[in-house]
Amino acid sequence: MDERLFRDVIGRFASGVTVISTRSGGTDLGTTASAVSSLSMEPPMLLICMNRSSETGQAIAAEKRFVVNILGEDQAEIAQRFAVKGKDKFTGITIERGDSQLPRIAQALAHLECSVAETAEGGTHLVFLSLVEHARAREGTPLTYYRGQFGRFEETAQEAAYRSLRQRVLNRDLGAGEALDVDQLADELDLERPRVQYALIKLNADGLVERDPDAGWVVTPLEERRAKEAVEVRCMIQTAVAEQVAGNLREPQLAELRAHASAAIDAAARQPLDLEALRIAGRNFHEAFISLAENATLLDVYRRLRIDAIWLRMARGRYARPDYLRTLTDAIETGDVPGAAAALRRHADEVIQMLGETLEDAGGPV
Numbered sequence: 449m450d451e452r453l454f455r456d457v458i459g460r461f462a463s464g465v466t467v468i469s470t471r472s473g474g475t476d477l478g479t480t481a482s483a484v485s486s487l488s489m490e491p492p493m494l495l496i497c498m499n500r501s502s503e504t505g506q507a508i509a510a511e512k513r514f515v516v517n518i519l520g521e522d523q524a525e526i527a528q529r530f531a532v533k534g535k536d537k538f539t540g541i542t543i544e545r546g547d548s549q550l551p552r553i554a555q556a557l558a559h560l561e562c563s564v565a566e567t568a569e570g571g572t573h574l575v576f577l578s579l580v581e582h583a584r585a586r587e588g589t590p591l592t593y594y595r596g597q598f599g600r601f602e603e604t605a606q607e608a609a610y611r612s613l614r615q616r617v618l619n620r621d622l623g624a625g626e627a628l629d630v631d632q633l634a635d636e637l638d639l640e641r642p643r644v645q646y647a648l649i650k651l652n653a654d655g656l657v658e659r660d661p662d663a664g665w666v667v668t669p670l671e672e673r674r675a676k677e678a679v680e681v682r683c684m685i686q687t688a689v690a691e692q693v694a695g696n697l698r699e700p701q702l703a704e705l706r707a708h709a710s711a712a713i714d715a716a717a718r719q720p721l722d723l724e725a726l727r728i729a730g731r732n733f734h735e736a737f738i739s740l741a742e743n744a745t746l747l748d749v750y751r752r753l754r755i756d757a758i759w760l761r762m763a764r765g766r767y768a769r770p771d772y773l774r775t776l777t778d779a780i781e782t783g784d785v786p787g788a789a790a791a792l793r794r795h796a797d798e799v800i801q802m803l804g805e806t807l808e809d810a811g812g813p814v
């Protein structure tokens with residue numbers, strides 16, 4: 449096989465881009481890598497292929513631990529920086545450290561912290577078959593790599609249909625309970641029916657539309673009682689989590705909560721206000737907070753409340769101040785359960801009051 453031909457042909461396999469990072473002898477190391485693959489679900493495993501000449505690869509062979517940092521579409525510069533040899537690749541890059549002290553690139557789209565289970569050899573490379581021990585992602589779209597070039601994901605027609613319909617629901621161009629005629633929408637959006645169906649299924653997962661036995665797809669109304677109940681249930685779940693974990697968190701867990709709280713507070717302080725960043729940072733905080741209970745059912749119940757949908761339908765410049773996330777984190781750190789419960793209660797009351805105002809302004813369900 450001719451090497452150049454192989455390179456050209458395999459280059460047509462589009463991939464994401466990661467920085468593999470590790471720490472050895474008190475020094476952080478990292479390299480850009482696209483030879484990363486999911487390997488097994490039970491147990492969760494992935495593999496990475498590292499050139500024997502890579503210093504990062506050599507450190508992983510010795511330490512048996514590393515982090516896969518999946519880069520977002522605006523991080524090509526980071527990919528370039530870690531694709532060269534050198535000692536100071538991390539200068540100016542914000543890093544976080546988990547329990548293991550391995551460096552994670554704070555702005556990455558996702559992190560997977562791994563321990564090497566087995567090492568195989570293939571040509572010039574070492575293949576690390578590894579167990580995934582910790583994984584976390586944020587919202588966003590990935591940086592891609594194809595035929596030697598960095599790129600980004602192009603939105604497909606059905607993704608565009610989803611965004612367009614979502615915007616119509618959020619702008620209230622489509623009213624509460626309004627039936628959505630798939631044929632009519634397909635005509636209006638100049639799309640085939642299955643693409644519109646796809647958009648509706650995604651909107652259903654967001655909690656914005658639902659299936660009515662008589663009317664078919666309808667816009668889910670933002671109803672005061674249902675929304676209030678969801679906010680109350682979240683408050684109860686989080687109060688229970690606070691009771692369980694207050695005073696018992698390790699520094700990396702607190703650091704994660706603080707990072708999400710700061711992201712939310714920064715988004716609220718931005719001019720103009722960045723509501724989307726605020727929503728995502730808030731959601732990341734709540735998911736991280738509830739995950740502290742290490743109870744998958746509780747997290748599932750929280751997700752099914754679709755608080756995000758309430759937030760989205762209410763928003764339009766009306767939002768609860770995110771400072772309480774910091775108050776809550778401080779209370780959790782010091783083991784102040786009543787303080788944490790009070791912060792959660794105040795926030796729930798604020799949201800419920802805003803809900804009432806939203807529906808009053810609109811003169812009924814929206």
Ligand SMILES: Cc1cc2nc3c(=O)[nH]c(=O)nc-3n(C[C@H](O)[C@H](O)[C@H](O)COP(=O)(O)O)c2cc1C
Pocket residue numbers: 465478479480481482483484497498499501502503504505527530531532533534593
């Ligand atoms: C998009 C891209 C993907 C890469 N993928 C890998 C890879 O999967 N494995 C690898 O060993 N090197 C890969 N490299 C090359 C390394 O990043 C490069 O050799 C780096 O200088 C190694 O640095 P180190 O010796 O400090 O670890 C890739 C480079 C780029 C630009």
